[in-house]
Amino acid sequence: MEQLSGGEMLIRALKDEGVKHIYGYPGGALLHIYDALFQQGDVQHVLVRHEQAATHMADAYARATGKAGVALVTSGPGATNAVTGIATAYMDSIPMVVITGQVMSTLIGEDAFQETDMIGVSRPVVKHSFSVQNPEDIPSIIKKAFHIAESGRPGPVVVDIPKDMTNPTDRFNYEYPKSIKLRSYNPVSRGHSGQIKKAVDMVLGAKRLVIYAGGGVILGGASKELTELAQLLNAPVTNTLMGLGGYPGTDRQFIGMLGMHGSYEANMAMHHADLILAVGARFDDRVTNGVDKFCPTAKIIHVDIDPASISKTIKADVPIVGPAKHVLNEMVTLVKDSKKQPEKEAVDSWWKQIDEWRTRHGGHYRTDDSEKMKPQQVIEMLSKVTGGDAYICSDVGQHQMFAAQYYKFNKPNRWINSGGLGTMGFGLPAAMGVKMNFPDEEVVCVTGEGSIQMNIQELSTISQYNIPLKVICLNNQSLGMVRQWQDMNYESRHSHSYMESLPDFIKLAEAYGHVGMKVDKYEDLEAAMTKAFAMKDRMVFMDITVDPFEHVYPMQVPRGSMRDMWLSKTERT
Amino acid sequence: MRHIISVLMENEPGALSRVVGLFSQRNFNIESLTVAPTEDSTLSRLTVTTIGSDRVIEQITKQLNKLIDVVKVVDLTEGDHVERELMMIKLKASGQMRAEIKRTADIFRGQIIDVTPTTYTVQLTGASDKLDAFIETLGAAHIMEVVRTGVSGLSRGEKVLSI
Numbered sequence: 001m002e003q004l005s006g007g008e009m010l011i012r013a014l015k016d017e018g019v020k021h022i023y024g025y026p027g028g029a030l031l032h033i034y035d036a037l038f039q040q041g042d043v044q045h046v047l048v049r050h051e052q053a054a055t056h057m058a059d060a061y062a063r064a065t066g067k068a069g070v071a072l073v074t075s076g077p078g079a080t081n082a083v084t085g086i087a088t089a090y091m092d093s094i095p096m097v098v099i100t101g102q103v104m105s106t107l108i109g110e111d112a113f114q115e116t117d118m119i120g121v122s123r124p125v126v127k128h129s130f131s132v133q134n135p136e137d138i139p140s141i142i143k144k145a146f147h148i149a150e151s152g153r154p155g156p157v158v159v160d161i162p163k164d165m166t167n168p169t170d171r172f173n174y175e176y177p178k179s180i181k182l183r184s185y186n187p188v189s190r191g192h193s194g195q196i197k198k199a200v201d202m203v204l205g206a207k208r209l210v211i212y213a214g215g216g217v218i219l220g221g222a223s224k225e226l227t228e229l230a231q232l233l234n235a236p237v238t239n240t241l242m243g244l245g246g247y248p249g250t251d252r253q254f255i256g257m258l259g260m261h262g263s264y265e266a267n268m269a270m271h272h273a274d275l276i277l278a279v280g281a282r283f284d285d286r287v288t289n290g291v292d293k294f295c296p297t298a299k300i301i302h303v304d305i306d307p308a309s310i311s312k313t314i315k316a317d318v319p320i321v322g323p324a325k326h327v328l329n330e331m332v333t334l335v336k337d338s339k340k341q342p343e344k345e346a347v348d349s350w351w352k353q354i355d356e357w358r359t360r361h362g363g364h365y366r367t368d369d370s371e372k373m374k375p376q377q378v379i380e381m382l383s384k385v386t387g388g389d390a391y392i393c394s395d396v397g398q399h400q401m402f403a404a405q406y407y408k409f410n411k412p413n414r415w416i417n418s419g420g421l422g423t424m425g426f427g428l429p430a431a432m433g434v435k436m437n438f439p440d441e442e443v444v445c446v447t448g449e450g451s452i453q454m455n456i457q458e459l460s461t462i463s464q465y466n467i468p469l470k471v472i473c474l475n476n477q478s479l480g481m482v483r484q485w486q487d488m489n490y491e492s493r494h495s496h497s498y499m500e501s502l503p504d505f506i507k508l509a510e511a512y513g514h515v516g517m518k519v520d521k522y523e524d525l526e527a528a529m530t531k532a533f534a535m536k537d538r539m540v541f542m543d544i545t546v547d548p549f550e551h552v553y554p555m556q557v558p559r560g561s562m563r564d565m566w567l568s569k570t571e572r573t
Numbered sequence: 574m575r576h577i578i579s580v581l582m583e584n585e586p587g588a589l590s591r592v593v594g595l596f597s598q599r600n601f602n603i604e605s606l607t608v609a610p611t612e613d614s615t616l617s618r619l620t621v622t623t624i625g626s627d628r629v630i631e632q633i634t635k636q637l638n639k640l641i642d643v644v645k646v647v648d649l650t651e652g653d654h655v656e657r658e659l660m661m662i663k664l665k666a667s668g669q670m671r672a673e674i675k676r677t678a679d680i681f682r683g684q685i686i687d688v689t690p691t692t693y694t695v696q697l698t699g700a701s702d703k704l705d706a707f708i709e710t711l712g713a714a715h716i717m718e719v720v721r722t723g724v725s726g727l728s729r730g731e732k733v734l735s736i
Binding site: 127 | 586587590591598628632635636638639641643644736
């Protein structure tokens with residue numbers, strides 16, 4: 001049997017797990033591991049400029065592929081810099097394995113140089129964590145880490161490795177386990193058939209059904225099953241922010257995103273529904289608005305792989321614990337075999353009502369109240385130029401909501417954003433992680449001049465690895481979402497939401513060796529964007545000036561019901 | 574309502590901190606907590622008493638079950654169960670109080686486990702309210718020190734918590 005050091009075993013185990021890229025930054029505690037990396041060619045390491053970016057790259061790779069991404073960071077500040085990225089993945093249930101260096105085991109607890117209790121620091125934001133205590137455990141720990149990260153409700157796993165566990169002179173027999181069994185961890189593989197039957201019966205009897213589908217559909221690879229079920233039932237589908245692309249965005253039955261900035265028709269349909277089929281969604285506060293006023297006439301069927309998500313905020317009438325793919329598949333079969341079918345008249349009149357709502361607002365925005373370009377116009381143009389087929393990696397703020405509302409996602413795994421934690425600075429490294437793994441696809445970072453500056457140093461990594469993604473920066477010279485809340489709730493006192501001293505982004509992009517483009521007029525937008533996307537081998541930074549006074553609408557009235565919304569600056573439901 | 578939740582978990586470093594962390598992170602309340610290895614040294618059994626609405630208790634058991642180190646969870650108060658807590662209490666014992674304390678300890682079926690010319694240490698086992706009653710009966714003026722283990726419990730009859 002082959003004899004390997006702890007550091008070599010780690011890299012070999014990653015290779016045996018099928019890992020192609022790892023994203024990281026070296027440091028004292030990782031020197032043995034980096035030396036092992038240097039001496040092999042199977043696992044490619046990508047050197048970022050800040051550890052947070054390494055975690056977002058690994059995270060975005062996972063969002064695009066469904067497989068766990070891997071980040072490698074050193075002890076102390078390396079590990080704490082990674083915490084935001086771990087928390088981002090945790091909130092959105094993204095599989096990730098984060099390997100953190102640690103000081104030598106003999107020094108732990110002695111406040112050694114670059115020591116942090118990473119197991120303790122990361123505990124609230126990981127699915128699980130491991131601390132390596134014997135080098136020979138490294139292969140089985142890595143196997144367990146991937147198994148836990150990717151199965152059930154996915155999530156990030158931290159593996160903390162003291163430096164002496166990777167000592168090159170201590171060598172051990174290496175064997176990578178084929179499979180692993182944990183007595184205390186057995187995620188469900190199927191839903192309860194009795195509950196599924198009950199749900200199908202209710203769905204077929206409903207008069208005003210809405211399917212509310214979240215990120216679980218994307219994570220569970222259940223888009224096809226969701227689409228089939230919805231079309232069999234002729235039911236309207238709304239997606240959460242995390243679920244966009246789970247149902248085709250240009251299909252007639254898609255009624256838009258729901259929640260705080262959801263479409264008028266989606267929120268109205270939810271409020272008036274008599275039955276809600278929730279799949280892989282968690283009724284979070286940005287969806288439900290005031291829980292006491294939530295969907296007063298609806299019964300609720302809740303399908304989720306995590307029992308703790310069911311009846312956490314909104315009580316489910318029919319809970320179904322199971323993977324979305326299996327449960328939806330069973331439902332499709334039962335609906336096809338059932339003699340009972342949805343009552344046509346009821347379904348027709350429900351659609352008539354929804355179409356009326358759709359006509360009333362339908363994502364309308366004004367273009368005549370400002371000389372400047374509207375951010376919505378930019379996203380619509382992006383959708384047109386990329387054929388609605390690009391990977392859109394978003395930062396956090398108004399631009400994120402505009403992208404969610406106006407880019408029509410027809411495929412899953414292409415809308416990549418920090419939904420739960422709302423991490424500014426996510427977009428650029430996320431786009432890097434996706435583009436490196438899908439070099440032939442269009443990958444776009446939609447950002448604002450605020451968010452982009454939170455990880456702007458990664459323009460350097462983009463140069464090093466030649467990652468020709470496109471940055472669409474909606475520059476409104478203010479922290480737009482903060483400003484919008486200040487306009488609506490603080491009598492327009494714009495406390496620190498104005499970005500002064502912005503850099504010249506064109507020169508900045510050029511300084512890193514990229515192409516910068518500035519667009520101020522809508523007339524120039526299409527030509528400029530087409531030109532940018534034609535530069536296949538260059539990173540292009542498009543700095544696009546947009547109306548700083550624009551707000552995101554609809555916007556739900558705080559603590560109201562689903563249907564209580566502002567539809568524009570002057571119009572309320 | 575008060576619940577006694579029993580948790581069977583891997584006897585591994587960090588497992589306890591995950592359980593305790595979960596309670597503080599999710600704003601769940603802990604009245605008492607006790608933990609020790611079982612007859613199988615790879616497993617620990619933890620007993621936590623907590624107070625919360627049905628919805629909160631449901632979340633507590635579900636969230637505990639999600640922890641990778643947790644093997645099994647049961648809410649003992651859902652069925653018939655026995656519960657015990659052990660207390661050691663050090664009392665000022667001089668003059669007439671020496672006899673009074675001895676009598677009270679006998680009534681409560683306590684044992685005096687340490688004696689000095691001026692103090693008694695009484696060991697008492699029972700449900701928590703019995704221990705409360707003993708403290709109340711003797712009065713704060715005589716109490717020097719109290720230590721309680723927190724509640725441990727088992728289901729009655731054949732029902733067991735094991736893997």
